[in-house]
Amino acid sequence: MTVLGCMADDFTGATDLAGNLVATGRRTVITIGAPVDPLPETDAVVVALKTRTVPAADAVRAALDAHRALREQGCTRFWFKYCSTFDSTPRGNIGPVIDALLDATGAPWTIACPAFPANGRTVYQGHLFVGDRLLSESGMRHHPLTPMTDPDLVRVLGAQTRHPVGLLPHAVLRAGAAATRAHVERLTAVGGARVLVTDALDDADLAAVEQCARELPLVTGGSGLALALPPGAAPAAATIPTAPGPLAVLAGSVSETTIAQTAHARRLLPHRKVPVADAVADPPATARHLAAWARPHLDTGNGVLVYSADHREEVRDAQKEFGAERVATALEETLAACARDLTAGGVRRLLVAGGETSGAVVSALGIRALTVGPAIAPGIPWTSADHRGGPLNLALKSGNFGPEDLFTTAEDHL
Numbered sequence: 001m002t003v004l005g006c007m008a009d010d011f012t013g014a015t016d017l018a019g020n021l022v023a024t025g026r027r028t029v030i031t032i033g034a035p036v037d038p039l040p041e042t043d044a045v046v047v048a049l050k051t052r053t054v055p056a057a058d059a060v061r062a063a064l065d066a067h068r069a070l071r072e073q074g075c076t077r078f079w080f081k082y083c084s085t086f087d088s089t090p091r092g093n094i095g096p097v098i099d100a101l102l103d104a105t106g107a108p109w110t111i112a113c114p115a116f117p118a119n120g121r122t123v124y125q126g127h128l129f130v131g132d133r134l135l136s137e138s139g140m141r142h143h144p145l146t147p148m149t150d151p152d153l154v155r156v157l158g159a160q161t162r163h164p165v166g167l168l169p170h171a172v173l174r175a176g177a178a179a180t181r182a183h184v185e186r187l188t189a190v191g192g193a194r195v196l197v198t199d200a201l202d203d204a205d206l207a208a209v210e211q212c213a214r215e216l217p218l219v220t221g222g223s224g225l226a227l228a229l230p231p232g233a234a235p236a237a238a239t240i241p242t243a244p245g246p247l248a249v250l251a252g253s254v255s256e257t258t259i260a261q262t263a264h265a266r267r268l269l270p271h272r273k274v275p276v277a278d279a280v281a282d283p284p285a286t287a288r289h290l291a292a293w294a295r296p297h298l299d300t301g302n303g304v305l306v307y308s309a310d311h312r313e314e315v316r317d318a319q320k321e322f323g324a325e326r327v328a329t330a331l332e333e334t335l336a337a338c339a340r341d342l343t344a345g346g347v348r349r350l351l352v353a354g355g356e357t358s359g360a361v362v363s364a365l366g367i368r369a370l371t372v373g374p375a376i377a378p379g380i381p382w383t384s385a386d387h388r389g390g391p392l393n394l395a396l397k398s399g400n401f402g403p404e405d406l407f408t409t410a411e412d413h414l
């Protein structure tokens with residue numbers, strides 16, 4: 001089988017994609033950053049990058065480094081994974097990375113397919129829906145780093161890439177493979193489009209998209225498309241080493257879904273909100289205080305929740321007071337240092353909410369690779385890392401994924 005080389009622009013996205021690849025029967029390894037050492041025999045490698053909100057030139061450099069390393073590891077087909085809600089800014093980073101990977105892979109054209117119907121992400125006439133809302137009317141319009149205010153992906157991507165962008169609409173997909181091929185030919189060979197935004201309302205549409213993109217050396221999109229890949233030969237329910245002990249939940253996401261999950265967990269778990277002003281002033285000291293608060297709870301076997309906001313209004317206020325980037329970085333550093341302190345104190349189970357937050361936490365722990373285990377909910381697998389001489393179980397939760405009781409039921413799936 002072709003070894004699939006994937007680059008995910010954030011860490012929750014990496015575990016999301018890897019979980020779906022495992023579900024289709026592919027042995028899958030996640031590396032934190034480009035792989036350096038030879039990897040075990042595998043069907044797919046997912047490189048977790050933290051490039052969603054960095055300057056576009058840095059995102060391009062990281063993607064090209066990862067692509068080179070994946071090629072050296074024997075990968076022959078490539079996947080650029082970004083968010084199912086197309087999280088990006090007018091400057092990028094989805095478009096610039098696609099441009100660079102088109103050149104690096106020699107792909108004549110590629111698809112942009114964020115749809116993930118199992119998680120309510122669908123695309124119709126190039127417009128992205130989150131559940132029954134257009135992207136621009138969903139909670140994503142208030143995202144602290146990548147507010148998404150335009151649901152028209154052809155327009156959004158068109159502003160980011162130097163190539164013409166086309167649309168593979170639902171009606172054409174439903175008309176069958178021959179009609180799809182003819183439409184693609186018209187847009188690419190005749191019209192010069194290099195990226196086609198693909199409609200998809202359900203798994204049947206994703207299967208049609210997968211079929212039309214099967215020969216391409218590069219595909220781009222969310223993790224939903226992975227579920228449409230032809231089945232592989234590995235067991236779809238992967239087992240991973242597990243560690244005992246209570247779970248610490250660190251939530252730095254302020255999506256509507258995470259805020260609801262946090263509110264639910266506050267009724268059941270000992271909890272502490274990160275004091276934002278303290279975090280901005282001194283992340284390591286703030287983390288030490290939070291870890292010291294958590295210790296007695298953990299020692300008696302109780303899980304804990306540390307989180308960064310009760311309400312969206314607090315985010316706006318904090319951004320006004322300190323600046324959006326400064327407060328985001330300070331909170332990421334605080335939660336990352338808290339994870340370091342908690343694991344140094346013996347915690348072996350962590351659930352981290354938020355892509356940027358997960359990137360900060362996993363990097364601070366010095367983890368180089370993750371193995372993928374059972375799914376907690378669509379797009380959220382348990383993983384295991386070697387850490388301090390034993391397994392550390394990590395669930396990296398995308399801001400927008402998971403049921404309301406996720407933080408208190410996640411361990412049932414380990």
Ligand SMILES: Nc1ncnc2c1ncn2[C@@H]1O[C@H](COP(=O)(O)OP(=O)(O)O)[C@@H](O)[C@H]1O
Nearest residue numbers: 253308309315318328331332354355356357399
């Ligand atoms: N109270 C807050 N005020 C301002 N920014 C916040 C607050 N809480 C969290 N953030 C920042 O918002 C960002 C959320 O991004 P991320 O962790 O990727 O979550 P999501 O997965 O929901 O996108 C992080 O950079 C985090 O530090």
Ligand SMILES: O=C(O)[C@@H](O)C(=O)COP(=O)(O)O
Nearest residue numbers: 012013016083084355398399
């Ligand atoms: O595709 C998705 O929605 C997720 O895999 C993803 O990228 C998560 O991003 P965050 O919501 O920022 O965690």
